[in-house]
Amino acid sequence: MTIKEIAQLAGVSSAAVSRYLNGGYVSEEKKEQIKKVIEETGYQPSAQARILRTKKACLVGVVVPKINSESISRVTAGIEQVLSRRGYQMLLASTDNDPAKEIAYLKLFENYPVDGIILIGTVITAEHRKFLKNSRVPVVVVGQYTKYANCIYHDDYGAGKAMGKLVASAVKPDAASGEKAQQERSKVAYIGVTREDRAVGVSREEGFRAGLKSEGIELDAEYVRQAEFTMDSGYRAALDLLTEKRDIGILACATDTIAAGAIEAILTYSKSRVPGTVKDSGGRMQYILENFRIRVTGFGDNQFLKAVTGGIPTVHFGYKTSGIRGAELLLDVIERGEKIPVEMKLGFRLVNEKINIKNNK
Amino acid sequence: MTIKEIAQLAGVSSAAVSRYLNGGYVSEEKKEQIKKVIEETGYQPSAQARILRTKKACLVGVVVPKINSESISRVTAGIEQVLSRRGYQMLLASTDNDPAKEIAYLKLFENYPVDGIILIGTVITAEHRKFLKNSRVPVVVVGQYTKYANCIYHDDYGAGKAMGKLVASAVKPDAASGEKAQQERSKVAYIGVTREDRAVGVSREEGFRAGLKSEGIELDAEYVRQAEFTMDSGYRAALDLLTEKRDIGILACATDTIAAGAIEAILTYSKSRVPGTVKDSGGRMQYILENFRIRVTGFGDNQFLKAVTGGIPTVHFGYKTSGIRGAELLLDVIERGEKIPVEMKLGFRLVNEKINIKNNK
């Protein structure tokens, strides 16, 4: 069905049908005829061709690293909220953390009928920068800082620092408890992520180090591991740490997901080392039995994982807010032609700070 | 940048540029010129216009009810796998369980340049059927049975029945244990979902009832609740059941997510009812203390939730497989013009059947 056929059937010109569809001048009489034919045929105009003509799609493309993630779904929920309120629709492209696919989908959106693109960023490569610089449709980057596009990101450094201080306060021997605390597990370990992710892998971790340092504690390289953004990877990294180091008091993780894996590891490890049941060469038994004292922290305030983590100290970022602001930024550019570049940094909130009050058993 | 401008700059015709882009005959000499100009200008052809012309986008649209779900991400992973292998890209539209949005996005895809649509189905309304009947681009429905489109669904009835039998076997007094078992908690409760979801809300539940019945057990209406597809909703439904009924031995849930919520509820409930600490009017204490004996089952084999559920009996559906088969079906129609309608039912596999062997404590 094309507009021409409809016009023929209704005995009018295609222009009349076009006007009918878009609210132009059409006599009541012809309106009736056209309406009738359209209803009969179930005709739907090709958005495709319309956009070719009008260069306006009322559509934005969102490129995400993966689909099954609470933080990402919060961001897209924010985006969708403002988009639908303003009469736009949202298309998602998931890249499965593959930078090549990410570029491919960015280009897809650039050449398809979308009015703008939002990239939920993880690693920004040279290719990305090149794209951002040359894109002919406006792009907003959410979750990472970049100077090549409007961006809106979280204060990962600040959050890391706050967490570092919190951890330090929990690990430092109290004036009151004195000598005794010194003998307990007191080392801080950290499970981070690839430094290619500037926000999580660099800022967050550097912030954490800075927070510790401000309280006089150094993060020992031997107590640091790197994981993927999965529970399973967190599990393995934690198990590795537990096996190697027997004096870890607090295990800080770059994300709640990793933390959940780490907690699993601690539980598994302790279960398999009940004295008299399993024995390893180093006589580690005692440490293992004590490992309920290992406290775990995360980042992200993952609601879904609360059941697993049981409310560990974590940081709440305004993921949904970043989606909202990101979409607003984009629409400002699309609709009002806003030209002034924007970099927006969003704050955070520490959650479950009770780490230093209650020993979690 | 249009193909014409490039042609002018390179001193050739637009057709030559088009051929250069699409691998037609171009002399080495002109190839050079064109290549140079394209590189200088960073020209990218408008996929938009190309598709208008060729009616081929190498793109399929996938409509999903929500983004943050393990089962759905497994399906899309399957789809993406075959699509990318066959040179297609995938666009996602999330409807947030809003039937109106679902229709809106289906129509969007119908009129935008996609070669086909995959709908991950939940509730199929009359509007849906109307769309499926009239769509001008091929549609495959995954996860629900429908006669209005090619579909690929899971054997929810069979799975429910198998689970029903398993539950029945665990609840029925053993010949060996005899009289004693009769006195224990022995009622079966079920938390289902809306019957508008034919697969999960009807087939799965009816199957479950049939499974119980085949072993001589009826599912009492008073022991049935309905929940949303969330942990929180499962939590509330379970709490309601626990408060009302004190003789539940097995609590079967329509999804692992609901089951995870139910487990939370059981833990919370029992914690708050330690004898001597809290007392309610009915002298329920004893039951509460025994509620570690309430066994929970789910459906879906959610890997992510294993940490919470600790390996309860559940059913593994081939979600990824359904995505793979669905995409293949769609491509058959798109590329080979396959016209014969297909309905494909996928099997299942019971997981963690140990329910009747080991009392989970």
Place this chain on the structure above:
DNA sequence: CTGTTAGCGCATTCAG
């Protein structure tokens, strides 16, 4: 091998 020509389906001039 190459350029010219003619649309894809639609919206928008511009004369009626």
Place this chain on the structure above:
DNA sequence: CTGAATGCGCTAACAG
């Protein structure tokens, strides 16, 4: 108010 004509950017025939 209305229809004929034009072109969005590209590809596919076609005749060189």
